[in-house]
Amino acid sequence: MALRIGCIGLGIMGRPMASRWLAAGHEVTVWARNPEAVAPLITQGAQSVASAADLARQVDVIFTNVSDTPDVEQVLLGSGGVVVGARPGLIVVDHSTISPTATRRLAAVLAGQGVHLLDAPVSGGEQGAIDGTLSIMVGGEAAVLEQVRPLLEVVGQTITHLGGHGAGQFTKACNQLLVAQTIMAVSEAIVLAEAANVDPAAMREALLGGLAGSRILEVHGERMIRREYLPGFKTRLHHKDMSIVLQAAAELGLPLPGAALSAQWINAAVGLGHGEADSAVVAEVLRRLAPSGPIHDEEQSPFAAVEPRAGK
Known part of the structure; x- marks a missing residue:
């Protein structure tokens, strides 16, 4: 018997995932805190309900x-939430990226009601x-x-079981710190x-x-070379995810200096008003600190003050 699907959260990630389940012929019922998000899926054949509690009464998996963590809670x-x-x-599959500690707490509360929780954050944008x-x-x-x-195979190419509750969220934290630090490295290379007057597209x-x-x-x-930052993955959400990374590290007494530094660059991008842009926009923060033009000769070299030259 096919599982009846319920979907909560119909934004950048949730809407196309629900759309794929509908296209695959599954029965899908949706609820969103923003009613306008529901309309496109209704035209595809989804049903809608008035609350998360109503959704939980009608489906087999949500x-x-x-x-963020408070939203999932x-x-x-x-x-009017699912537990009501x-x-x-009932199975709840949480694709949000939230605190691993909170995930374990939520799993325990839901288990007391006979509800199974899988933390299943995703990567791929x-x-x-x-x-x-x-x-x-x-x-x-x-x-x-x-x-x-x-059902996961309809939306995912790689599905990996990492362990007990929270293991998925810890793995997503590892993903986000790698992405953040690699974005910074790419920004610096570009x-x-x-600055050296080398074509960045050719370099790439x-x-x-x-x-x-x-x-x-x-x-x-x-994106950085074209300076086009339509998300993708919004900077404010990457900022939130890096806060989760650093919170988890603090709880474990673990130093993550690279993650902390890249989190500050992302924080700066949000502070400069780029929160809704793709997180690749951190390149613009770095550009603000770069020289106004390319370095062409020794006089302009940032090392000129510390490197003596012959005859001087």
């Missing part, structure tokens, strides 16, 4: 895609959700994952090429063929 445990309408056996090529990092019971795996093409090649250099590098 997929959540909301912004509200839609699952708040007034849930019955034993909006295009990955549209194409069904997301990487899905899953924490929770392996047997529960197998029940929903056919700004260095620009050269590096893509070698060991420095990466998906970040390919996708975000092009």
